[in-house]
Amino acid sequence: MAIKLVRVDFRLVHGQIVTKWIHTIKADTILVVNDKLANDPFMLSVYQMSAPLGTKVNVVAVDDFIKHWHETKYDETNCMILIKNVDDVYRIYKGGVSFDAIQIGGLGGSASRKAVFGPITLDKTDADRLQEINDSGQRVYFHQVPEDGSAEFNSVMKGIHFD
Amino acid sequence: MEMKILVCTHGRFGEELIRSTEMIGGKLKNITAVSLLEDMSMDDYYVAVKEELDERSVYLCLTDLFGGTPCNTLLNLSRDYNIEILCGVNLPMLLEASSSCGFGTVEDLKKHLMEVYAMNGFDVLEKMKGNTYGN
Numbered sequence: 644m645a646i647k648l649v650r651v652d653f654r655l656v657h658g659q660i661v662t663k664w665i666h667t668i669k670a671d672t673i674l675v676v677n678d679k680l681a682n683d684p685f686m687l688s689v690y691q692m693s694a695p696l697g698t699k700v701n702v703v704a705v706d707d708f709i710k711h712w713h714e715t716k717y718d719e720t721n722c723m724i725l726i727k728n729v730d731d732v733y734r735i736y737k738g739g740v741s742f743d744a745i746q747i748g749g750l751g752g753s754a755s756r757k758a759v760f761g762p763i764t765l766d767k768t769d770a771d772r773l774q775e776i777n778d779s780g781q782r783v784y785f786h787q788v789p790e791d792g793s794a795e796f797n798s799v800m801k802g803i804h805f806d
Numbered sequence: 807m808e809m810k811i812l813v814c815t816h817g818r819f820g821e822e823l824i825r826s827t828e829m830i831g832g833k834l835k836n837i838t839a840v841s842l843l844e845d846m847s848m849d850d851y852y853v854a855v856k857e858e859l860d861e862r863s864v865y866l867c868l869t870d871l872f873g874g875t876p877c878n879t880l881l882n883l884s885r886d887y888n889i890e891i892l893c894g895v896n897l898p899m900l901l902e903a904s905s906s907c908g909f910g911t912v913e914d915l916k917k918h919l920m921e922v923y924a925m926n927g928f929d930v931l932e933k934m935k936g937n938t939y940g941n
Binding site: 655692 | 847873878
């Protein structure tokens, strides 16, 4: 029992994609680490109601996540962690949390962002921060859905430049 | 209170469903689709749906999939707007909604559309033979 997967996905609990990953990794809980959702019990209940059968959905604020990670490493759970963006990933990293691996699943799109692997985009700040985390020894990789291939951070970033 | 219909779907399914309905039943009024596109975040979609809403109207929202982002976004907005939500939107429902909108209350229409939903999925050849599978 422990954290089975750490995924960064801008849509958080997004029906099919989360269902696929939950089945792939055989976790029984989705733990959303997000300040906004931690203060919105109504939307949490929406996610809980629409979760795949047998899957629990819990939410924790970023600072509380860091605190509890230092206490137990979440060993008491069998969960998939969902984080919304690289800003929060970086806060968690700076809080001293160390994951084995961080899966980048989707970060949305906007004019300042560049597609680096399939539809997954980064901007310069995201790229720099993920580089720092990857260099620290936590494996950062891109993987959208289980059926498609994944790619390591360094091999994807080769040949990608931000102005 | 004016009743409006909002079709909220993954991709352009809702926009095309409106076009398909108009192909059969003619031009529709008081109906809008808001499509969740590939690169939109939940926040982007929330803003897009909110732009279609005002406090003076009542909305019957037809969405594709329970638990999907369009449905969740509508649930979120149901706290601030006068919204009813049905999932499983299809062509028979939209055809019926377009001809019934403006008659009766949103409650009546909602109930009626759920009946339409239940009545319109069946095995066609079996029905022709007189068997009533699922209907």
